[in-house]
Amino acid sequence: METLVTPTRDDIRMSEAFEALMWALTRPGVPQPLAEPGLLPLAECLVDRETTVFAADAAFGAALAATGARPAPVESADYVFAPLADAADLARIAAVSIGDPFYPEHAATIFAPARIGAGPALRLSGPGIAGTAQLAVGGVDPAFWPLRARAAYPLGWDLFLVGEAEVVGIPRSTLVEVI
Amino acid sequence: MSLSALTAPWRAFNYGFLDESAKREIRRKTLKAIAVPGSQVPYASREVPMARGWGTGGLQVTLTLLKPSSVVKVIDQGADDSVNAASIRKFLRRVGAADETLDTTAATLIQSRHRIPEERLRDDQILVLQVPDPEPLRAVEPDISEARHMHADADYGLLWLKLYEQIVRSGRIMEGASYPSLVNARHVISPSPIPRWDVPKLHQADNLTILSAGREKRIYAVPPHTDVAPLVFDDIAFRVEDHAQITCQRSGVKGYFLNELPQAGGPSIHEMSDSHFATKHIQKREGEAVTFADTYYVNGSLSR
Numbered sequence: 075m076e077t078l079v080t081p082t083r084d085d086i087r088m089s090e091a092f093e094a095l096m097w098a099l100t101r102p103g104v105p106q107p108l109a110e111p112g113l114l115p116l117a118e119c120l121v122d123r124e125t126t127v128f129a130a131d132a133a134f135g136a137a138l139a140a141t142g143a144r145p146a147p148v149e150s151a152d153y154v155f156a157p158l159a160d161a162a163d164l165a166r167i168a169a170v171s172i173g174d175p176f177y178p179e180h181a182a183t184i185f186a187p188a189r190i191g192a193g194p195a196l197r198l199s200g201p202g203i204a205g206t207a208q209l210a211v212g213g214v215d216p217a218f219w220p221l222r223a224r225a226a227y228p229l230g231w232d233l234f235l236v237g238e239a240e241v242v243g244i245p246r247s248t249l250v251e252v253i
Numbered sequence: 254m255s256l257s258a259l260t261a262p263w264r265a266f267n268y269g270f271l272d273e274s275a276k277r278e279i280r281r282k283t284l285k286a287i288a289v290p291g292s293q294v295p296y297a298s299r300e301v302p303m304a305r306g307w308g309t310g311g312l313q314v315t316l317t318l319l320k321p322s323s324v325v326k327v328i329d330q331g332a333d334d335s336v337n338a339a340s341i342r343k344f345l346r347r348v349g350a351a352d353e354t355l356d357t358t359a360a361t362l363i364q365s366r367h368r369i370p371e372e373r374l375r376d377d378q379i380l381v382l383q384v385p386d387p388e389p390l391r392a393v394e395p396d397i398s399e400a401r402h403m404h405a406d407a408d409y410g411l412l413w414l415k416l417y418e419q420i421v422r423s424g425r426i427m428e429g430a431s432y433p434s435l436v437n438a439r440h441v442i443s444p445s446p447i448p449r450w451d452v453p454k455l456h457q458a459d460n461l462t463i464l465s466a467g468r469e470k471r472i473y474a475v476p477p478h479t480d481v482a483p484l485v486f487d488d489i490a491f492r493v494e495d496h497a498q499i500t501c502q503r504s505g506v507k508g509y510f511l512n513e514l515p516q517a518g519g520p521s522i523h524e525m526s527d528s529h530f531a532t533k534h535i536q537k538r539e540g541e542a543v544t545f546a547d548t549y550y551v552n553g554s555l556s557r
Contacts, residue, residue, distance in 0.1 A: 078350040081268040081321060084261070088273070089320050092280045099287045100461045100476050120284075122277050123259070142259050175405035179285035179294045201290045201437050201479035204457075228439060232288040245288035247437060 091119040098234060098243030103198040103207035105190050105240040113155060113185055113236055117141065120183075121153055130156035130166070151182060158186045158214045164221055170231060178228040181246065188213045190237035200248040208253075209242065211235060219250050269316045270348040275299045279317040279472070283463060286474040291436030292404070293387050298470040302344070307337055308366055309467030311383035312344075315364045318379060319349035326353075326360035331368040331512065331526030338366075355529040358546045367430065369451040371509050371527045372546035374460035376477060382445040384466035387473065389433040389443040409433075409441050412484060420489065435482045436475055444481070450493045450510040454549045455481040497553025499523050504531035505538075508553035 081089070090109040095116060098106045108115075114137055121127055123142035128151035129135035135145060138155070148154060149169040157163050173181030193212025196219070199205070214235065222231060230246030244250065267273065275297070282296040301309050301316075315325070325345045329338035333355040341364065342353050354360050357370040364381045374380055390400040393411035403409070412433050419427040430446035434455070444452055445464055455462060455475050462475040475481060485491045500507040502514075502522045509530070511523040525531035533543045549555065 076347065078346065079266045079268055079270075079348045080350050082261075085268040086320070088276075093318075093320075095284060096280075096287065096461075099284055120277055120281050122274055124274070124278065125281070140258075176401050178289050178292055179282070181285075183284070202287075202476040204478045228289045228292055232284065247288060247290060 087115055088119040091115040094241050095119070095234065095243065098241045099232065099245050100202050100243075102200065102202050102244050102248040103196075103209040103242060105237070105242050108236075108239050108241055111239050113187075114138075116185065116234070116236065116241065117143075117153065117155065125152045127151055127153045128156065130163075152180075154182050154184045156184065156186060158184075158188075158218045160215055161217070164215055164218055167218070168221060172225040172229040172231060175229065181225075181229060181231060183232045183234070185234045185236055186214065188235035188237060188242070190235065190240050190242055195253050197251040197253050198244070198248050199251075200245075202245070203248070211242070216252055219252050222250065266348060268349070269319045270301065270344075271299060271313065271316050275313070276317045279313055282472045283314065283317070283474065286463065286472045287461070287476055289440070290476055290479050291440030291442045291473055293442075293471040293473045295470055296472050298467050301467075303341075305468040306385065308341060308364070308383040310465035310469075310472075311364045311366070311381045311467070312341060313467060314381045314463050314465045314472065315345060315362060316348070318362055318381075319345060319351055321350045322361075323349065323351040324354050324359055324361045325349075325351050326355060326357060326363045328363065328365035328368050328370070328527075330366055331510070332528040334528060356533070356544075357527075357529070358544050367446045367448075368510075368526060369447055369454045369549075371525075371530050371548050371550065373549055374458065375546070376459040378460045380460055380462045382447070382462060382464045384443070384445040384464045384471075385468070386431070387443060387445075387464065387466040387469050387471040389431075389441050404440065407439060409435075409484070412441060416484060416486070420486075425492075426485075426489070433484050435480075435484060437479050438482075440473075441484070442473060442475075444475075448494055448510060449483070449491070450496065450550075452481070452483050452491075453493070453555050457481075493555075496523075497550075501525040501531055504534040506531065506534045508550060509548070 094106045121143040126146035127143040128148045171182045189212035196209045198207045233244040235242045282294045286294045327338040327342040329335040357372045366383045394400045431443045465472045483491045496511050503524045510526045513521045515521045536543045
């Protein structure tokens with residue numbers, strides 16, 4: 075008789091968290107439901123001892139430590155978990171790595187809390203979007219978008235905006251206009 | 254932090270065969286590949302129980318995306334029934350408890366060697382293409398460090414030169430498969446050795462395509478609704494294979510990509526390359542209920 079390998083509960087959690095991230099980045103601006111709320115499952119499906127992380131929130135940083143990920147200063151971390159709510163946040167984010175021309179994938183991935191569906195409207199266009207898409211995001215300082223646009227493609231940040239129970243991806247390939 | 258705190262309890266096999274750290278790495282690299290369409294992202298490329306060159310790159314991505322609700326289709330040069338395709342499909346069922354299918358419309362996850370199905374893929378389907386040589390510049394620049402410089406500079410002049418020389422020598426572009434294509438107006442990719450017939454299917458597609466080279470250790474992606482333009486000169490149009498008017502001997506259908514089967518004495522017959530698509534036409538003729546999706550080509554020409 076043939077034996078099939080079945081997933082553990084953790085396998086399913088990690089696979090669901092990654093799928094939300096993958097579809098979020100594949101369809102920028104379209105909220106993807108999270109099976110489990112919060113940033114931690116999203117981090118757990120990606121980071122381990124091979125990655126460096128920066129967490130603005132000390133308690134979250136301690137939770138991340140359980141994955142084995144190495145804490146790093148914001149300018150060299152592969153994964154940055156930090157809000158984009160005000161000028162002080164943006165001053166910190168400005169230092170985050172945008173990658174280098176030979177290895178654009180070395181750019182950091184930013185996870186930021188946000189209110190999806192409430193706040194200033196954005197118009198998105200680029201790969202993954204048929205024509206243009208609209209997205210309302212609260213909790214992100216509008217000055218973030220010009221700061222993000224300073225990086226010349228293919229360099230730049232890949233951004234995940236994480237709401238209560240949903241995540242929105244904005245890869246660096248997306249053109250964001252504040253409307 | 255001790256190592257034992259980072260490991261899971263022992264199991265004979267991890268779900269999806271790959272261990273969790275391998276999966277996390279492929280997840281990280283896949284996300285970066287989606288974020289920069291067409292950019293080749295290096296990854297570690299673990300051992301899988303299959304020799305390099307038989308689809309190990311595609312297999313690792315498929316194993317990472319696998320879940321028990323997946324319905325997997327595996328294509329080998331259009332066919333579902335080759336030993337390679339059947340073995341990969343069986344392996345995916347055993348290590349992923351996933352369902353198998355031959356029908357493109359029923360699949361959620363399609364791993365393919367060298368073909369894109371004739372039926373249009375939907376936005377909830379993922380196509381994983383196996384790639385032998387991911388570097389479109391390899392033929393014109395064998396030094397991979399130098400090729401990296403050229404990608405950084407978007408310096409694809411030598412590729413244009415290669416195509417120009419083919420026209421000068423042979424009167425037409427001689428690239429049969431792996432036709433170099435510009436993705437999102439920035440990165441030139443090798444779309445894996447799919448025929449020219451399949452290249453336009455990538456342009457503004459509804460589905461996500463992930464390309465992975467196991468031996469060469471690179472992942473790259475073409476997200477949905479992304480421009481994919483084969484490199485062509487303004488005055489010499491891109492041409493797909495002249496298969497539009499040839500009839501498939503097996504199904505009697507015409508207007509799709511074919512395999513040429515040489516016969517004793519010199520002549521040849523043609524059979525549809527997308528084997529299950531031909532089978533569905535036969536089943537329909539015999540009165541069975543089959544579902545067809547729209548096709549990329551209608552009456553032998555591309556439909557948009």
